[in-house]
Amino acid sequence: MTEPTKAERIVTLREGGFVKRWHADRIIQEDLVGQHSHQMLVLGYTILEDRMTPALAKAVTFHDAGHEGLVGDWPWGAKKPLSNNRARDLEHELAEMVREKLRIVVELTDQEASDLAFLDLLEPTFYALDEVKMGNRFMEVKAENCVRVLMTFPQMQETGIRADVLDVLSTTISDSHPWKKELFAI
16 A cells, blocks of 8 residues: 555545444434544543543544545444454554554553543433434434443543533433433442
């Protein structure tokens, strides 16, 4: 593979922002990789505040745009967080290769890497809950699974972050959802 020109890098990264997410699900509102990254930045700067370093902001901006601009968004079900999931591992390998070629590799501390993973789940959690709030019953299980996994992140044990996230979740999740009481008892 030859080294891409600057123009090719720009085109690839811009096209990556237009990749549709949730294409394997029935959704009401379209969600693009660029919207996902923007929402992650908003959440990072408002919830993580001072921990939103320039390196983390750059990683958030480019975390999906490069490789997904070339191969599309892989459905979460194909790469769900299992330690032995080969599909997820392949996507990570591909993403690293593309980031190197596009010169968007970002060195993160362990905390920044953890915060990136947290934001990368927090944003689709809010998206899935928005879908449910708009009446999309097909997203209820996905939203519940996102919330349950989100609650296992170490960031959710930090008092300020936990309070902020639970405050937003409490206004997003309808009282009629049977798992709301269980969630807030955690």
